[in-house]
Amino acid sequence: MQTNDTAPSRTPAKKKERPQYTGGLIVKCRKCGLIRGFFTHKPIDHYHCFECGKYTPLPPELRAVEVRCECGKFFKYQTNITDPAFDATCVECGAPVAVGYNEKLGRYLTIMDDCSGAGHDMRP
Ligand SMILES: [Zn+2]
Numbered sequence: 001m002q003t004n005d006t007a008p009s010r011t012p013a014k015k016k017e018r019p020q021y022t023g024g025l026i027v028k029c030r031k032c033g034l035i036r037g038f039f040t041h042k043p044i045d046h047y048h049c050f051e052c053g054k055y056t057p058l059p060p061e062l063r064a065v066e067v068r069c070e071c072g073k074f075f076k077y078q079t080n081i082t083d084p085a086f087d088a089t090c091v092e093c094g095a096p097v098a099v100g101y102n103e104k105l106g107r108y109l110t111i112m113d114d115c116s117g118a119g120h121d122m123r124p
């Protein structure tokens, strides 16, 4: 089992310390379900919803999200979301970007709609 983890420094946790995260995060509020994408330079282990003000702890493992927006920007996030798919938000232009979980790769990838309306229905 080989993982392609690009985390800069991953030190084994000796104590029962809560994991802390930096960089791009997409966090879903456990209270109201609001999804928010943001960047943090300060390590955080929890998230306060700006909508309802409730506290959401970040789990020991976050899933990776790759967001490729129509505006051409590409971002990597980590998320506490475990749904098969959800709408991320481009931090550059604010457009919603649909991502779906790819079990093979173990991360969320942007759902590309590149049929350009040709009428191919690819739904199962
Ligand atoms: Zn909330």
Ligand SMILES: [Zn+2]
Binding pocket: 069, 070, 071, 072, 073, 090, 091, 092, 093, 094, 095
């Ligand atoms: Zn964008």
